[in-house]
Amino acid sequence: MNEERTRLDRSFFTRNDVLEVSRNLLGKYLVTDFGAGRTAGRIVEVEAYRAPEDKASHAYGNRFTERTKVMYSQGGHAYIYLCYGIHHLFNVVTGAEGMAHAVLIRALEPAENTTLMLRRRRMNKMAPRLTAGPGVLAQAMGISREYTGTDMLSAQSPIWIESRGGLVNEEDILASPRIGVDYAEECAAWEWRFFLRDNIWVSKRRGDEAKTMNKLL
DNA sequence: CGAATGATCGGCT
């Protein structure tokens, strides 16, 4: 098995098709190193947010505020914000500068230094709740909103994404509506959540999983 | 300046 580690290059992120970038992120590795030890996880669940027409996106209608300005930067930057006053959600900015597309990373399969990840989550043993969900995976990886705007293509970035050689088969990628965007009217039905089939680290929420499986199989 | 609202989670029933 080819296990060569290669950081994704700028052109991976600057592509305009955020749905394609989202699917391509499955199977890649999110890595952090803040000096106290490196942690890594394989990306198994993502959601695409496509500005400006996507009502679920913070940049819907090209809304530009202090928080969302990061979304307009060049692909490869990190957009991190606080959700429900508690959880830090990590997104990858994609597209050219000026396009506010983003991919929310929703779940990871722990891959490296699970000891440190468990400690950050104040957990004693391995369980899906370590990294199955956007808020908990950020906590496990040590990611907080102070890193929003970080260019992950910069050599000194403490957060980056790399390939470790394994490929994902297209038929192992399932799709469903995105989680928690019921307010987004017609956009709420768009099946822009992508996840790996039969992977125990994919987040469990709502009963839409079985329906999606039947529909796609 | 005040009020409403989340791209959620985990504990409790």
Add this chain to the structure above:
DNA sequence: GCCGATCATTCGA
């Protein structure tokens, strides 16, 4: 399954 936590952000007065 339901519900409370908890606060940055946003928008309107």
